[in-house]
Amino acid sequence: xxxxQEILEDFLVEAFxxxxxxxNDLIELENSPNDLDLLNRIxxxxxxxxxSSSFLNFDVLTHLTxxxxxxxxxxxxxxxxxxxxxxDVVLESTDKMKALLEHIKETGSDEGAIDVAPTVKRxxxxxxxxxxxxxxxxxxxxxEPEAEEKELSEMSEEEVEAEIERLLAQRQEEDRKRREAKxxxxxxxxxxxxxEEKELSEMSEEEVEAEIERLLAQRQEEDRKRREAKxxKQxxxxxxxxxxxxxxxxxxPQKQQEPKPAPKERKTTxxxxxxxxxxxxxxxxxxxxxxxxxxxxxxxxxxxxEERYEGEQFLEELNQVVSSVSLVxxxxxxxxxxxxxxxxxxxxxxxxxxxRDLSRxxxxxxxxxxxxxxxxxxxxxxxxxxxxxxxxIRNSCDHGIELPEERVAKGKPAKGTVQLKxxxxxxxxxxxxxxxxxxxxxxxxxxxAVEKGLISEKEADQMSDKEAxxxxxxxxxxxxxxxxxxxxxxxxxxxxxxxIEKLNGIIEIDSEVGKGTTLKLKIPLTLAIxxxxxxxVQEEYYAIxxxxxxxxxxxxxxxxQSVEGRSVLRLRDEVLSLVHLAxxxxxxxxFSMGEHAYVVxxxxxxxxxGLIVDSLIGQEEVVIKxxxxxxxxxxxxxxxxIRGDGRVTLIVDVGALMDMAKSVKSSMQNxxxxxxxxxKSSPEDYNILVVDDSKTDRSxxxxxxxxxxxxxxxATNGVEALNIMKDGSKSFDAALIDIEMPRMDxxxxxxxxxxxxxxxxxxxxxxxxxxxxxxxxxxxxxxxTEYITKPYTPEYLMNVVAxxxxxxxxxxxS
Amino acid sequence: MNNQIEQVLKKQxxxxxxxxxxxxxxxxxxxxxxxxxxxFAVPILGIQEIIKPIEYTRTPKxxxxxxxxxxxxxxxxxxxxxxxxxxxxxxxxNEDTRYMVIKHNDEVAGFVIDRLTQATRIKESAIDPAPETxxxxxxxxxxxxxxxxxxxSILNVxxxxxxxx
Numbered sequence: 001x002x003x004x005q006e007i008l009e010d011f012l013v014e015a016f017x018x019x020x021x022x023x024n025d026l027i028e029l030e031n032s033p034n035d036l037d038l039l040n041r042i043x044x045x046x047x048x049x050x051x052s053s054s055f056l057n058f059d060v061l062t063h064l065t066x067x068x069x070x071x072x073x074x075x076x077x078x079x080x081x082x083x084x085x086x087x088d089v090v091l092e093s094t095d096k097m098k099a100l101l102e103h104i105k106e107t108g109s110d111e112g113a114i115d116v117a118p119t120v121k122r123x124x125x126x127x128x129x130x131x132x133x134x135x136x137x138x139x140x141x142x143x144e145p146e147a148e149e150k151e152l153s154e155m156s157e158e159e160v161e162a163e164i165e166r167l168l169a170q171r172q173e174e175d176r177k178r179r180e181a182k183x184x185x186x187x188x189x190x191x192x193x194x195x196e197e198k199e200l201s202e203m204s205e206e207e208v209e210a211e212i213e214r215l216l217a218q219r220q221e222e223d224r225k226r227r228e229a230k231x232x233k234q235x236x237x238x239x240x241x242x243x244x245x246x247x248x249x250x251x252x253p254q255k256q257q258e259p260k261p262a263p264k265e266r267k268t269t270x271x272x273x274x275x276x277x278x279x280x281x282x283x284x285x286x287x288x289x290x291x292x293x294x295x296x297x298x299x300x301x302x303x304x305x306e307e308r309y310e311g312e313q314f315l316e317e318l319n320q321v322v323s324s325v326s327l328v329x330x331x332x333x334x335x336x337x338x339x340x341x342x343x344x345x346x347x348x349x350x351x352x353x354x355x356r357d358l359s360r361x362x363x364x365x366x367x368x369x370x371x372x373x374x375x376x377x378x379x380x381x382x383x384x385x386x387x388x389x390x391x392x393i394r395n396s397c398d399h400g401i402e403l404p405e406e407r408v409a410k411g412k413p414a415k416g417t418v419q420l421k422x423x424x425x426x427x428x429x430x431x432x433x434x435x436x437x438x439x440x441x442x443x444x445x446x447x448x449a450v451e452k453g454l455i456s457e458k459e460a461d462q463m464s465d466k467e468a469x470x471x472x473x474x475x476x477x478x479x480x481x482x483x484x485x486x487x488x489x490x491x492x493x494x495x496x497x498x499x500i501e502k503l504n505g506i507i508e509i510d511s512e513v514g515k516g517t518t519l520k521l522k523i524p525l526t527l528a529i530x531x532x533x534x535x536x537v538q539e540e541y542y543a544i545x546x547x548x549x550x551x552x553x554x555x556x557x558x559x560x561q562s563v564e565g566r567s568v569l570r571l572r573d574e575v576l577s578l579v580h581l582a583x584x585x586x587x588x589x590x591f592s593m594g595e596h597a598y599v600v601x602x603x604x605x606x607x608x609x610g611l612i613v614d615s616l617i618g619q620e621e622v623v624i625k626x627x628x629x630x631x632x633x634x635x636x637x638x639x640x641x642i643r644g645d646g647r648v649t650l651i652v653d654v655g656a657l658m659d660m661a662k663s664v665k666s667s668m669q670n671x672x673x674x675x676x677x678x679x680k681s682s683p684e685d686y687n688i689l690v691v692d693d694s695k696t697d698r699s700x701x702x703x704x705x706x707x708x709x710x711x712x713x714x715a716t717n718g719v720e721a722l723n724i725m726k727d728g729s730k731s732f733d734a735a736l737i738d739i740e741m742p743r744m745d746x747x748x749x750x751x752x753x754x755x756x757x758x759x760x761x762x763x764x765x766x767x768x769x770x771x772x773x774x775x776x777x778x779x780x781x782x783x784x785t786e787y788i789t790k791p792y793t794p795e796y797l798m799n800v801v802a803x804x805x806x807x808x809x810x811x812x813x814s
Numbered sequence: 815m816n817n818q819i820e821q822v823l824k825k826q827x828x829x830x831x832x833x834x835x836x837x838x839x840x841x842x843x844x845x846x847x848x849x850x851x852x853x854f855a856v857p858i859l860g861i862q863e864i865i866k867p868i869e870y871t872r873t874p875k876x877x878x879x880x881x882x883x884x885x886x887x888x889x890x891x892x893x894x895x896x897x898x899x900x901x902x903x904x905x906x907x908n909e910d911t912r913y914m915v916i917k918h919n920d921e922v923a924g925f926v927i928d929r930l931t932q933a934t935r936i937k938e939s940a941i942d943p944a945p946e947t948x949x950x951x952x953x954x955x956x957x958x959x960x961x962x963x964x965x966x967s968i969l970n971v972x973x974x975x976x977x978x979x
Contacts, residue, residue, distance in 0.1 A: 290888055540872060585874035627873075627883065630892045630923055630977050635875045640883055640890045648871040648883050648890050 300644035345373030372422035400437030442468035683709035704794035718744025
């Protein structure tokens with residue numbers, strides 16, 4: 001039973017692969033009906049499926065393919081020319097065949113699901129030399145598979161093979177019956193006579209071959225008899241009707257072929273591929289994801305180590321290991337990604353058929369030109385991309401391409417062309433759908449959108465042409481004056497957009513009235529690992545998918561202008577609306593915008609906005625992790641990733657972000673108010689942190705600062721100081737830090753403090769007896785603002801502190 | 815010497831016996847903890863692990879009691895402040911604070927609790943269903959366990975892990 005299951009699976013995979021090709025071949029055939037190669041190829045598909053399905057006892061399928069084979073065989077021999085009407089029937093039977101295969105896939109049997117009788121009747125009618133009737137009923141001939149068996153001598157090599165298989169199957173069936181009979185007989189206790197024929201399964205290879213030979217000889221003998229019978233019958237028929245000569249195939253043999261037993265050759269072909277469960281590949285991909293995280297972490301640690309132990313011998317070795325690990329990881333990642341790649345042709349294959357059907361339905365002449373079908377994409381994306389493409393192509397055919405008369409009147413060829421192109425561009429794949437139809441009229445689109453209340457008139461006025469084209473993706477928008485069967489129900493294009501955005505893809509439209517429309521989809525090669533731009537807002541980090549980042553600019557606050565309460569930025573010749581990421585995500589504002597801010601310009605299709613962030617961290621490859629069921633679908637967040645330092649960073653959903661941006665008002669003004677509130681009125685409002693492990697030193701510093709009248713907080717080591725600062729109950733205006741301390745020294749403390757954005761500007765003053773140049777250098781590196789060496793005069797210390805916190809030194813009036 | 819060994823063996827036997835006796839009576843093992851001034855408990859089988867506080871990342875656009883997400887050995891899990899979920903002020907982290915990682919089916923999340931108390935065994939017969947009068951907002955309570963000297967609210971793991979925003 002297991003073996004049967006295996007054979008069945010192989011059969012299904014093979015059959016589906018063949019059918020994909022079949023559809024395309026059939027369309028091509030319609031264009032060049034006399035291409036013998038093509039016909040042979042198509043014929044072989046029908047034949048192979050018939051052969052295997054009869055072996056597997058799928059009677060309905062066999063019945064159907066058998067009749068297809070007959071018609072195709074006739075065409076192949078030039079006795080039948082393929083008209084579009086005949087093609088319709090052939091295509092219909094292909095569809096039935098597909099449906100049957102699907103049914104077999106699901107249930108393991110082909111019975112009961114699909115009624116093939118009408119299709120078979122039509123095929124028979126064609127075979128009988130008639131034009132197919134739209135409604136069946138006239139021709140009611142019983143299918144007679146027996147009579148239609150072809151003679152061995154007329155068969156091609158493949159056919160002979162199939163025939164042998166069939167005979168063997170028959171033989172096995174006989175064996176089985178005999179075995180059962182024997183068993184029954186044995187059970188009844190009667191004497192069993194030794195059967196002369198051995199069972200197939202017991203035979204050696206030579207014996208099997210001999211058996212095949214024997215069966216073939218037997219079959220030839222049968223053929224001979226049948227031929228004679230047919231001849232007699234034909235003579236009778238010929239006398240009756242001279243017109244219907246071509247009735248049930250007594251075709252003239254085209255070429256004689258030697259029947260030879262082929263099965264032995266077949267065994268020699270080596271398996272080049274193995275089939276792997278997709279689940280396993282997914283697991284593998286997840287593991288690679290973990291590895292990439294590990295690699296990122298390693299790189300970060302290496303950077304830290306490099307900084308600390310610069311020039312040391314072991315660094316070189318470590319460097320080698322780290323780079324080789326990171327190289328191998330990257331290669332591994334690419335290799336695994338490749339195993340999941342499928343050619344996009346898998347999706348493209350169904351379109352020729354679709355376009356053909358559409359053009360017949362719409363009474364248009366449309367040619368679909370496909371290129372780049374070998375371009376590869378991740379399996380999960382290939383699965384998702386099909387539906388959007390169907391919608392787009394339907395739209396191009398329905399709304400884009402004009403009727404032939406119209407086209408001729410415009411001086412275009414009557415036949416319209418839709419091009420479907422795929423190619424790689426960096427980490428992305430580009431799919432272009434180009435039609436040479438009537439193009440999009442931006443003014444008409446705007447008018448329509450205003451009419452439907454999708455946009456206001458004012459919005460329409462400000463819209464560029466490209467933005468206007470994007471209107472077709474708005475829900476509820478349909479430009480077709482007439483709702484056809486094909487498209488124009490107002491659903492579809494907005495679904496296309498959301499589907500593409502789900503894949504982190506981007507849509508672009510270009511069009512020229514009268515010339516045609518180009519739709520460009522830009523889709524990442526894989527979903528699991530993406531390139532991202534890391535940005536920070538206050539203390540928080542976010543990853544923006546790099547695919548949606550158009551550019552980044554550094555600005556000063558006064559470059560931000562306000563138009564109707566919204567922040568905008570004039571960038572070259574464009575006015576860009578701005579939104580602060582902190583406003584979108586309600587980030588608590590701890591410190592005000594510095595001298596500079598960065599604007600990340602993100603865009604989907606033609607809409608773009610500027611996202612203000614505090615700083616750009618850099619580009620990083622991140623592994624997308626789901627947030628789980630509990631946090632699924634938070635507005636503006638697409639997922640999370642784990643960074644090199646083990647922290648979680650959220651990945652923004654650019655599409656949602658742009659929607660959110662519309663409803664957010666800038667809070668720049670609020671921020672300024674906050675800053676005002678924090679203004680210091682007297683010296684006591686200034687907080688100074690003194691960090692030193694020696695009580696004496698702390699007292700000296702305290703005494704030195706007394707004249708300033710500032711508030712002083714003490715800490716005895718780095719850890720304590722850091723906790724006091726992080727606690728946030730006091731905000732410090734400066735810190736005096738000793739270098740040599742237990743638990744955490746001053747250098748480490750300073751670098752830890754600098755890790756917090758809100759402490760970036762706090763003056764850190766090192767107070768130490770370490771005086772060497774390298775010590776000073778180290779201090780500057782970790783972010784010390786000033787370096788005071790012990791011993792110092794109290795006035796000096798006071799002046800340095802006062803300067804750093806912008807406080808006037810009180811006049812001595814002693 | 816022999817005596818000692820005998821005693822040890824005896825002790826072991828007793829220890830082995832007591833849990834098996836308990837199981838006959840359908841005992842639930844609970845882990846007790848404090849949230850604010852009140853003691854709660856969760857069935858031990860609902861707990862994946864209990865960890866010391868680690869760094870988490872705030873998630874925007876979520877209710878305040880969702881503190882954010884944290885990284886537990888490569889998986890990103892939500893972190894929920896039980897104090898805030900129960901309408902108290904936000905927890906202030908201290909030495910006793912723990913993240914309790916609770917799991918039900920495939921749903922996993924971390925919950926901030928103020929302090930662990932003890933693991934207890936309680937007979938199922940000693941658990942009363944949650945009082946009916948409690949409104950919907952408090953349907954996190956699975957039942958009230960009666961102990962010698964106190965009552966303990968047993969939380970419904972499934973309800974805790976259910977997203978309610």
